[in-house]
Amino acid sequence: MADRGHDPRQPRWVLEFSEGDRTQRDLLGGKGANLAEMTRLGLPVPPGFIVTTEACRSFHAYGGEVPPGMWEQVDAALANLEKDVGRTFGDPYDPLLVSVRSGAPVSMPGMMDTVLNLGLTDSTLRGLARSTGDSRFAYDSYRRLIQMFGSVVLGVDEEAYEDELTAARERAGVRTDAELDVDALRTLIDRFQQVTEHHAGQRLPQDPRQQLRQAAEAVFNSWNLPRAQHYRKLHGVSEDLCTAVNVQAMVFGNFGEDSATGVAFTRDPATGEPHAYGDWLPQAQGEDVVAGIRATRDLSELADEMPSVDRELKAALELLERHERDLCDVEFTIERGRLFILQTRRGKRSAQAAVRIAVDLVNEGVISEREALERVDPNQFEQLLHPQFAPHAQYEVLTRGLNASPGAAVGRAALTADEAARRAEEGEDVILVRPETSPDDIHGMSASKGILTSRGGLVSHAAVVARGMGIPAICGAEEVVVDRSAGTLTIAGEVIEEGELLSIDGTSGAVVRGEVELSEPELGGAADQLLEWADQHRVLQVIANADLAEDAASARAWGAEGIGLCRTEHMFMGERLPLVQRAILAADAEAERRALDELAPYQRGDFVELLEAMDGLPVTIRLLDPPLHEFLPDVTDLRVAEAKGELSDDDRTLLEAAERWEEANPMLGVRGCRLGLLRPPLYRMQVRAITEAAVERRKAGGDPRPKIMLPLIATAAELEQLRGEVAEEMAAVLAEQDVEVTIPIGTMIETPRAALAAQSVGAHADFFSFGTNDLTQLTFGFSRDDVEGRMMSTYLEQGLLPVNPFAEIDAEGVGRLIEIAVVEGRRGNAQLEISICGEHGGDPASIARSHEWGLNAVSCSPPRVPVARLAAARAAVSAEVRNPDT
């Protein structure tokens, strides 16, 4: 590219569009690099130039002084621009107007907005009116410049201009700004100048070059606006990147019949269908297309109106998509029959379109399978798996809670699990609304279309169970107050009767009164194709957390390759609870054994069904984990009943037991393997039931593959002792039978100590599974129940945490423990199989880390399995890109 008059002895602070390309993002910013690239491709981009990020860096390094020679280079570039356009900056007869925009190397909110129409002054204004033959347009452009320059460059409160606009409309007796005539605008311009002077101590400069210089320095200064600094800190963007300044000749789509403006996509961004798609408006400026004041026209109609422009635009779109190898979103303007491309970027798209486009581009030979996998965000992909609020549905959000389980649902409010079950029985769709849920509510939860709680976080009981069942849920919606006695709930002050219709969107956390139209999920051919590629490329196995045979079947249908976590405590509820209580209350070993003997057939039955549903695939069964008092009634409730004289003898026995087993901090109490060590018969019963179930399945011709997992291990000695007992019990069962079943024995790693002692623990384990919920709780000292609702939002807002560590694994603390445990666990046992089965097992960022750590598998809730398959594949593909030899 020829140097157009640059002095080679000076550093280049300014590059013209024709001098750069898209590889120069760091120097030119994202927007500038794109404009340069389009210019290089020969597309009709209005000419312009870029003041580089280097200039901005120097500006900040020298206390807000632009580098020597910069303004001279700007003037030289401006002179070239005048030549290219054939107009002169400040020409009172036919002035060149320019726009000034910021543009950092990474897209970043909080930077300076655009200033359009720079170059207009009291004197050039008349020239513009004359040359365009449209006085109203010229005056309106001028008042916009004063307004934008005042607010954006001089920092005048936008409110001040809006007040004047309102007054002007009132004076003119019109409803919209567009109805203000030239006289009204002329008055308004005076008022705007006064407002500007009053608030900023200066008016819009009447020297166009001064306008340009002030605007450029304002862009530089906007790099250090608090909002931008905060964003950079939160997202780890380097302070050194700095921003470029884009100066571009203005073009106008409102010069009569043969002018227009519009937005075009290279493919349909809603469906992904492979044809150009967009909106345009004749005789309009850019913002009119999105303002919704005039009805836009479909892009397909452009061919009839301006066939040659349409051909040129289609060619440009095709060129851009081939060049970008992806869906492009283009802003264009037609000025007097001439097409200009103002901007291009990768097009935002719906989940459905993302998948379709990625797969089509592979089939068209444009991108590779690997690239297709990288093109679809797993979190977005998940939208395809659940109903959503229909895209065009209108509704008012009453309140928001935590997006605890994705998908949308509509149903009648039920305030108790029993009521939810009853209504569902009668064929109603139900939304269960509770302060929080407990294992007692399972029957009501599974009968509901959606769950809404006022307390609890992303790993509360309600959230975990809902995700496991694939039911939409919102948790911790603090503005929801349930009044069971009145049979009502109050949401943000509105009183709602039980039985009224509610709509909830578990993907966004929105709660709506009444019915919102839903769109049903479609996992079409393209999504299946993408998942097939994902399975070919991923290294991590994807297994599921499932407790019941029906969950296991659903997991298998979603593509799970086994069960990574079956929580047996869910088998201790309902009709079995009295037996469990008898075992807890047992006065002696004999009574305990009798109660456990009665429980055993239930357990065995559960396991037989589970092993059948997952025949041929591993089923990891965790022995009982929660503290015993979870199986006993609430102490406070019983004490209140006692105070009222309403306590039966049985209740009194339960109260004594509940008080005996009450714990100050049950999460840190006698649970998990500690219970197994203190009350060995319980675990032995479970081991016997698992082994007998495996034998039964084997005899029935099946291929049962149970694994036994011991929870909450802190020391190698615990695992060694329990492993011995488990093996002894298994051997006892198998000795009675004539079949061989091998059942690996492993442990959860969920205490920091187990991770730190992974080498000695690993020596006694066939497998590890990271219980990242507990591990996160203990590493931070955060109780999910207590901290998430009360503290997490404040912490995230204040940047005290970059992400919710219960949603995405905390790399610095928890991740470091995992790394230690992986490396040292395999030192203890080179064959150790390692997986992750906390809530993080379904989180794409955590799955990417799991791949890097060299885990064997991730285990997540069944409906999350496809997301995990995709995320695992992306992790493998991007690792390949980073380490091409491995």
Added chain:
Amino acid sequence: MADRGHDPRQPRWVLEFSEGDRTQRDLLGGKGANLAEMTRLGLPVPPGFIVTTEACRSFHAYGGEVPPGMWEQVDAALANLEKDVGRTFGDPYDPLLVSVRSGAPVSMPGMMDTVLNLGLTDSTLRGLARSTGDSRFAYDSYRRLIQMFGSVVLGVDEEAYEDELTAARERAGVRTDAELDVDALRTLIDRFQQVTEHHAGQRLPQDPRQQLRQAAEAVFNSWNLPRAQHYRKLHGVSEDLCTAVNVQAMVFGNFGEDSATGVAFTRDPATGEPHAYGDWLPQAQGEDVVAGIRATRDLSELADEMPSVDRELKAALELLERHERDLCDVEFTIERGRLFILQTRRGKRSAQAAVRIAVDLVNEGVISEREALERVDPNQFEQLLHPQFAPHAQYEVLTRGLNASPGAAVGRAALTADEAARRAEEGEDVILVRPETSPDDIHGMSASKGILTSRGGLVSHAAVVARGMGIPAICGAEEVVVDRSAGTLTIAGEVIEEGELLSIDGTSGAVVRGEVELSEPELGGAADQLLEWADQHRVLQVIANADLAEDAASARAWGAEGIGLCRTEHMFMGERLPLVQRAILAADAEAERRALDELAPYQRGDFVELLEAMDGLPVTIRLLDPPLHEFLPDVTDLRVAEAKGELSDDDRTLLEAAERWEEANPMLGVRGCRLGLLRPPLYRMQVRAITEAAVERRKAGGDPRPKIMLPLIATAAELEQLRGEVAEEMAAVLAEQDVEVTIPIGTMIETPRAALAAQSVGAHADFFSFGTNDLTQLTFGFSRDDVEGRMMSTYLEQGLLPVNPFAEIDAEGVGRLIEIAVVEGRRGNAQLEISICGEHGGDPASIARSHEWGLNAVSCSPPRVPVARLAAARAAVSAEVRNPDT
């Protein structure tokens, strides 16, 4: 040493006493090496030989076969022994008798017991009777041999012999075995032989060599007895050490007037006074001295009876003490006027004696100061600091609990804190007996002589507070049941009225009904001397955990060099509680500020007193740590009152607040710095109070050195933000004043995450203090409150934990986190000061580790300070021994 007939082509499986010395512990075992050493010194040791540990190792390596040539070497050594003694093994006229004892390189219970009198058979029995002229002695020796050989070597149940003995006594109509005559013994010998044959399938071999061989193999086999294996596993003793077998000629102290047996110490083991001390009995065998059947005689009387033997013994004692450079405990026998030394070892001694002897030995030029420091166990040293049950007091232990705070106390039982305070007011000594204690009980605790709780572990509220106050306490005594309504307590089934006398020993955990005589502590000149040396040699600073000025004064008197932890929450109780509650309940920021403004003067006053008491020394003040609901009433109590219709309006407000702030796991909830971040005015008030107190003290001419410590940090961002707020508030106060005060700002490291992120956290800290109580809780996932009482004893008994990790730092998990945090914290800030302020700060083993980790200080409860000074010195001294160049 001449080889007495050993074949040089064979390995040496057997060494005679005269061939070894004390450096050969690994080969000869501890007992054998001592016997060899004494022989080498020319002391009159009955001759004998040792089958080496190497032989035992070979025995086990080859499946229980003695190594080839071993028996031949035993026979050769036996021949030499016969020559030395002048008797022959198996000689029917004057038989040589020997003892066989096990002896491993480390002292270890659970190994095989001694077998005496080997060599007696039906035929040599008569020779012994003749040669000694004492048939009863000979028969009694024989029945003992059969009994010992049967039970120890052949594994016959001891019970079987005892039954026969009982029957024999009944037949003879006598009360003790000693009264059985020769005929009775002859019959008994027959029955013993039958019993042996019946149970073991063989009789005592009539070939003396066969007896010896079987006994030696039994010693080898006893290495693998379950009890021995368990001990080795628990104490980390290598399986490869194996045991030696000691074979020694028998000598008898019951051969008439000029025979005797006794035990002698080189100094008084109770007082440490520098003169020989012991007991002896004429005409007696070893076990008679300790059996207590006959009154023993004081060693000083031996000089009158047998002056030359006495001179020889004194010379031997002197020689041994000089040689061992420590108090020795010697077993001796006088056979027909001839002195034999049977065994020597380092003498057990009282705490007082340990200190006196160590200091005297330095003054006598025998050992160095360093050695003196290593001679006194800090845990034993602590006994000198507290009253104890008097050494000779007689009492019956009703029950035992955890030894939560050392020292003994006697007082009248009080079942509530108020009652304890009332009785103390009236001049009574009180023992406060509670299920557990809470901050509400402080006034009653400080008024009591001792504290006894039925629940809670070594770091329960009661334990921590009692140790801090230096009050004896026993916690978690599960057999203690308090019935407040009846005004009684039940201990192990005995009903005791409030006001009855109880005695407790917090050092041992013993609870006694009635009054036990106490011995008062004396920290005499020797102890002061030892502590002076300790201060010269230690590297670690010793500081104290103290919340109040009086605790600080006491800590200073014990030698503390500052305060490592002042818990400000104790300043929020009592008359201030309503103000705290008002701040919590405040409807808006203004009301909160008003309540805090009223609290501020109290806080400032506390800090002024504290800084005055520790003038010139650092005072580390931790900002508020516990969850807010600790300052609110119990929810269940209020709900019960509500059910009874007894809830006032104020109570209802408190109930609502208590329910709002109730947490499922308060230990993991909104507390510590989280509270400071959610409710900034609270911490700001505290910071202001501290800074103003420092200013006041400075103006009064003092040298205040406060440090501000932020609790429960998990991320660097938390510390960064809080540090900013603290610094801002300090600067605001100082700007109003005309003095300069520098207040370092640091953090507790008590979450695993803070340790793992120590580098980034350290960059914002002037100091770290490990809160090892919380750190241990989180690393293990153990709640002190819940786990210690219910689980810890089982865990310790079953070897699932080697020590209680709340008493001694767990090296594998918690210790590793500390190591990481020390190294990486100093990477973040090279000047970082690091200390430890959990309960472990006063534990000698943990102090030794703290020295190794390179910490700057340990902080413990004030009465523990002297122990910590000694422990720190020992850590430094033993580190010097290991690393002589540093």
